[in-house]
Amino acid sequence: MAETDDRPLKSDTLHLDDFSVKQQPNHQTVPKYYGEALLAAARVDTSILALTADLTAPTETDLVRDHLPDQFVMAGIAEANMVGVGAGLARAGFIPFVHSFSVFLSRRSFDQIAMQIAYPKTNVKLVGFMPGIDSLLGVSHQAIDDIALMRALPNMTILEPASPADYEDAVAAALAHEGPVYLRLYRATAPATPLNDVPPLQAGRIRCLHHGNDAAIFATGLMVEQALLAAEDLKTQSINASVIDCASIKPLDVEGILDVISQSKIIVTAENHTVIGGLGSAIAEIMAGNNIARPFFRIGVQDCFAEGGSRSFLFGKYGLSAKDIAAAIKQGLAS
Amino acid sequence: MQTGNRRSLKELRDTATTIRKDVIRMVARHGQGYVQQGLGAADLFTYLYFQELRFDTANLNWADRDRFILSTAHNTAVYYATLARAGLLDPATLTEYCLDGSPLEINASERLGPLVECTCGSLGQGLSVAAGLAMGSQRQQRDANIYLMLGDGELEEGQVWEAAMFAATHKLSNLTMIIDLNYMQVEGDAREVAAIDPVDAKLENFGWQTIMIDGHDFDAMFASFAAARADTDRPSCIIANTIPGKGVSFLEGQKSHNMVLPENTADDALQWLEADHG
Numbered sequence: 001m002a003e004t005d006d007r008p009l010k011s012d013t014l015h016l017d018d019f020s021v022k023q024q025p026n027h028q029t030v031p032k033y034y035g036e037a038l039l040a041a042a043r044v045d046t047s048i049l050a051l052t053a054d055l056t057a058p059t060e061t062d063l064v065r066d067h068l069p070d071q072f073v074m075a076g077i078a079e080a081n082m083v084g085v086g087a088g089l090a091r092a093g094f095i096p097f098v099h100s101f102s103v104f105l106s107r108r109s110f111d112q113i114a115m116q117i118a119y120p121k122t123n124v125k126l127v128g129f130m131p132g133i134d135s136l137l138g139v140s141h142q143a144i145d146d147i148a149l150m151r152a153l154p155n156m157t158i159l160e161p162a163s164p165a166d167y168e169d170a171v172a173a174a175l176a177h178e179g180p181v182y183l184r185l186y187r188a189t190a191p192a193t194p195l196n197d198v199p200p201l202q203a204g205r206i207r208c209l210h211h212g213n214d215a216a217i218f219a220t221g222l223m224v225e226q227a228l229l230a231a232e233d234l235k236t237q238s239i240n241a242s243v244i245d246c247a248s249i250k251p252l253d254v255e256g257i258l259d260v261i262s263q264s265k266i267i268v269t270a271e272n273h274t275v276i277g278g279l280g281s282a283i284a285e286i287m288a289g290n291n292i293a294r295p296f297f298r299i300g301v302q303d304c305f306a307e308g309g310s311r312s313f314l315f316g317k318y319g320l321s322a323k324d325i326a327a328a329i330k331q332g333l334a335s
Numbered sequence: 336m337q338t339g340n341r342r343s344l345k346e347l348r349d350t351a352t353t354i355r356k357d358v359i360r361m362v363a364r365h366g367q368g369y370v371q372q373g374l375g376a377a378d379l380f381t382y383l384y385f386q387e388l389r390f391d392t393a394n395l396n397w398a399d400r401d402r403f404i405l406s407t408a409h410n411t412a413v414y415y416a417t418l419a420r421a422g423l424l425d426p427a428t429l430t431e432y433c434l435d436g437s438p439l440e441i442n443a444s445e446r447l448g449p450l451v452e453c454t455c456g457s458l459g460q461g462l463s464v465a466a467g468l469a470m471g472s473q474r475q476q477r478d479a480n481i482y483l484m485l486g487d488g489e490l491e492e493g494q495v496w497e498a499a500m501f502a503a504t505h506k507l508s509n510l511t512m513i514i515d516l517n518y519m520q521v522e523g524d525a526r527e528v529a530a531i532d533p534v535d536a537k538l539e540n541f542g543w544q545t546i547m548i549d550g551h552d553f554d555a556m557f558a559s560f561a562a563a564r565a566d567t568d569r570p571s572c573i574i575a576n577t578i579p580g581k582g583v584s585f586l587e588g589q590k591s592h593n594m595v596l597p598e599n600t601a602d603d604a605l606q607w608l609e610a611d612h613g
Contacts, residue, residue, distance in 0.1 A: 073470070076504070078497035081463045085501060087453065088467015092475065096467075112494075115457050116464055120445055 030188050033164035034127070035060025037171040038097060042071050045175075049089060051075050052099040053082050059099035059129050060187070083109040086124045087116035095123055095175070102128030102143035102184055110149055117180045118153040125174045127183045131160070131221055132272030133301060133318060134186055138308035143184075144301045148277025150182045151250050157181045157203055158249040162195075162224035164188035166247065169201040173248075177203055186222055198245075206253040208260070212240025215329045216264035218257070220246045220279050223270035223299070226315065229322035234329060241268075241329060252282055261292055266332035268297045270325055275300040295332035299325050342386055347553045350420060351381040355582045356608050357416035361432045363601035368433070368441070370596050371579035371589060373413035375550070376484070376515050379575055380417040382556040383482065383513075392422040395449045399479050402452045402468055406461025407486040407515065408442045415439050423450055459492025461485065462512060466502045469510035469570075480564065484513045488520030491529045496541070502570040503542025510570040511563040512543075515550065517577045519590045538572045550575030583607050 042048040042064055050064040051073045065072040073089075075082035079100050086096040098105070105128045106113075117124045128146060135141045150156050157177055161170045167185065174181040198207045209224065210231045219227035224245050231241040244260055246252070261267060267287070269280035280298030287296065299320060306318055315321045355377045362368035383403060391397040405414055415432060418424040424447075431437035438446040442456035453464040465483040472479050489495060502510055514534060518525045525531055535545040544566045548555040556573075563571035580586030583604045596604075 073505075075501060076497070078494075078501065080459075080494045081466075081497035081501055084460050084463020084494070084498065085467035085470065088464040088469070089471045090467075091452065091464070092468050092471025094471055094474075111457050112460055112463070115454055115460060119454060 030190060031164075031192075032060040032063060033167040033188055033192060034171070034185055035063040037168040039063040039067055040168070041171050041175060042068050045095065046071065047094045049073055049094050049096045050099065051082055051086055051089075051096055053077055053079050053104070055100055055129075058101070058187070059127065061097075061099055079104050079108040080112050083112040083124075083126075084116050087112075087120070087122045090117075090122040090124045095125070097125045097127055099127045099129070101130045101141060102146045103130070103141055106143060106146035106149050106182075113150075113180075114153055118155045121155050121179045123178050123180075125181045125183060127185065129185050129187060131184045131186055133306040133314045133320070134222060134272060134311050136308045136310065139305050141308075142306055144274045144306070145277065146182075146184065147249055147271070147273045147279065148281070151277060151282065153180075155180055156250060158184065159201070159203065159247055160184040160221040160249055161201055161247050162219070162221060162245050163192050165192040165194040166201045170247070173201055173203050184221060195245075201245075201247050203248045204251045204253055205248060206256040206260070207245040207247070208242060209245050210241065210243035212242045213263055213265070214239050214333065215241040215266035215268060216244060216260050217241055217268045217270055217325060217329075218244045218246050218260075218279060218283050219270040220249055220272075222272045222311075223320065226320065226322045227270050227325055230325035230329070233322060233326050237330075239329060239333065246279055249279055249282065252286070254286055257283065257286055258290060258292075261287065261294065265294065266297075266329050267294045268299060268325055268328050268332075270299040270320070272320060273300055274303060276303060295335060297328035297332060299328060341557070344553050347378075347381055347385060350385055351377045352582065352608055354381060354413060354416045354420055356605055357419070357429060358412045359583075359596070359601050359604045359608070361412045361416065361429055362596050363598060364430070365433055366597065367593060367595045369410055369412055369593065371519070371586065371591055371594050372407070372410045372515070372517070373416075374583060374586065375517050375577040375579045375581050376410060376413050377417075377582065378551045378553065379484070379513060379515065379556070379577070380413050382553060382560075384417045384421040384423075386556070387560050388482065389479070390423070395423070399477050401480045401482060402465075404452050404455065404461045404465050404468075404481070404483045405443055406455045406458070406483055406489060408444075408455035408461075410484075410486075410515075411439070411441060411443050414443060418450060458486075458489045459494035462495050462498035462502070465510055465512070466498050466505075466507055469502070469507040470505055472509055473507065479509070481507075481510045482513065483510070484515055486520070487514055487516045487518060487531055487534065488525045488528070490514070490531045490534065491525075499538060499541045499543065499570075506568055507570045508567045511560070512570065512572045514572060514574045515577055516574050517579050517590075519579055519592065521592045523590070534574050535572075538574075542569060544569045544571040545574060546571070547574045547576070550577035551581055
């Protein structure tokens, strides 16, 4: 059928070659931003270890495996055990970076993370790839609730960089904080452009990527790109929106966020995650706690499970596109 | 610090009796608790803290200490009593066991301090952390062993087997797991809840050295812990058959997870322990 033929045969986001023996030649054209950052850090600090649960290439830890084999630990397909082993290694003085897909790391090892990492504040860095609904692999592989789970844990820091260009700073920020950190990352499919004129990503700081007083879009991870596209589109209609990168979901930059809100008529949050318990909830808590009322919209997965598909298809179907953000702002201004 | 000198059987037995009396007193204050498990594991705890583990009472954070993780974190009456008798905890604090605000919680937590190497209680997690500690210790080339006590019911947790495979894969020979095999869990006989037997063959097939012993026989403990230390290729598991309530004839063999211990029963038990060994 013609309509079937129009659909993408391969996800624009899934690195299928990582699951096959033969690597595709074009793979080398996109840098492994996270893998390179971790490797560089591990060369400097030999107490850094990379642990992975049979997902070495998809978590870019093949670079540590190949260049610093003594600092690589294959844990097998056993995430709960890997988290416990990471906690033990941290107690012995190492700095374990524990890798899997976000969905497995958070759901399959939540109790282990709570008891062996968050409670005792062990210096373990949890690194989850394939965030939100950004996956062809389907509902089993989609982490739509990991931010909510990690936010609920005392002592946990959560960083979700907007761009792979920020991964080096994200690794540095994770190391600068002695204690549990959850890094929520996606893999670059094209060379990343560094953000101009903004300070480096830091825990507890927002960054304003675009200025405008009509509305403020608080976004994280992949949704920052959508927010910037929405702001550009709105500008052509004389609507000025701020785009705020909330890479540090916990701790939140409460003061900075209140400052932005005080200058904005409409507040929109955008996250590649359920709207329950994530960034949108966190911003709502700040507003309610400070007696601030504004038209308020949470862009994200609307309390449902999704299915496998390309990023553009899923973001369109589940209301996570730039168009959805722009529509929310226009609705707010019209009311 | 333990010197490695072999203690006499009488010394170990007398210590175990003292610890059993502590267990009775600690649980009796509450009228109910983990008395049967405590009496059952008292000989193992005595051996561990008075013969096997190397630690420094003046520096609990000594980097080269042997580490002990109590994965059955509820078996704290015997654990705290042993720590107190070994000079690792002020014996006066035993009276605070399970009182509001006390760090001597019913499930051991890190509020107690560095002696609790990780907070268990959520079953199945201890072996993974022990494996991480063992791997870390090996990488740092420390002459330190990692010990873990696990309940038999805990073998029903899948994570235990993930960790068992991991420890064998990475040849964590500095790791010794002690299984307190009393076939007792909340629901009753562990063998009826799940097919946990044969524990030794299961772990042997997972790549472990396994040694079955009578968990009340100190001579067997000397031999089995020596064998565990001697194996430089595999992690070891000492499967210790223990009798709940051991040491007090009228409590022996009574299987009760959180047993009621009325005052008069506690008094009788203390008298029995006095008469037997006093």
